[in-house]
Amino acid sequence: MNTPAGKPVIEPLxxxxxxxxxxxxxxxxxxxxxxxxxxQHEKTGxxxxxxxxxxxxxxxxxxxxxxxxxxVCYEExxxxxxxxxxxxxxxxxxxxxxxxxxVCLQNPLCRSARVRVEKLDVFADANGAGVEIERLxxxxxx
Numbered sequence: 001m002n003t004p005a006g007k008p009v010i011e012p013l014x015x016x017x018x019x020x021x022x023x024x025x026x027x028x029x030x031x032x033x034x035x036x037x038x039x040q041h042e043k044t045g046x047x048x049x050x051x052x053x054x055x056x057x058x059x060x061x062x063x064x065x066x067x068x069x070x071x072v073c074y075e076e077x078x079x080x081x082x083x084x085x086x087x088x089x090x091x092x093x094x095x096x097x098x099x100x101x102x103v104c105l106q107n108p109l110c111r112s113a114r115v116r117v118e119k120l121d122v123f124a125d126a127n128g129a130g131v132e133i134e135r136l137x138x139x140x141x142x
Contacts, residue, residue, distance in 0.1 A: 013114070015056045022111065025055040025072045030081060035089040036096060036119065043089065048120040049096070050128060053077055055104055056112035072109055080104075093117040093130045101135040111137045 015024035030053075033046035057072045064070040080103045090096050094117075101113040113135050118128030 013054055015054055015112070015114075017056075021059045022056045023059055025057050025074055025077075027051070027053045027074050027077050027081070030078060031120070032082060032085050034085045034096070036091070036093065038091050049085075049093075049130075050116075050118040050120055051081055051096075051100065052116040053081070053100060053104060054114040055110050057107075058109045058111055060109065072107055077104060093119060094133070097131055097133045098135075101133060105135060105137050105139075108137075108139055 013024070016022060030051045032049055032051065034049040035046050036042065036049060037047065055072060055077075060070065081100055084096065084099050084103065090099075097115040097117045100115045100117075104110050104113040104115075114132065115135075116130065116132040118130035120128050122129045
C-alpha cells in the first residue's frame with residue numbers, strides 16, 4: 001500500500017485474532033545497554049539497543065479470571081530480555097533476537113513471537129539498524 005505521495009505505508013501488526021483465539025501481548029521500544037557487535041570498537045563496552053516483542057498468545061478455553069498466572073506476563077518478558085542481555089557479549093543482532101524469541105516461546109500459551117532488535121548508535125544519520133524475526137511455537141495446539 002502507498003500514500004497519495006507514493007511512499008510506502010508500513011501496515012500495523014495484526015496479531016490479535018478472535019477467530020483463532022489469540023491475544024496480542026507486546027513490549028514496545030525497550031532500550032537496554034547491550035554488549036553486542038562483531039567490530040573491535042563494539043567489544044569495548046555496551047551500546048544502546050531497542051527491543052520490541054510481539055507475541056500471539058492463546059486465549060485459552062477458560063477465562064483468565066483476572067489472575068496473572070493465567071496470562072503471559074509482559075513484566076516477565078522484560079525481565080527475561082534483560083537477563084539475556086546481561087549474560088554477556090553477543091556478536092549478532094540476529095542471535096539476540098533468536099534468544100528472545102526462544103525464551104518467549106517456552107511459555108505454552110505463546111504461539112508466535114516477533115522480535116525486533118535495533119542498534120541505535122550505529123549510523124549518525126539513521127535512527128537504528130537491526131533485524132526483525134518471527135518464530136512459531138513447536139508445541140501443538142490442544
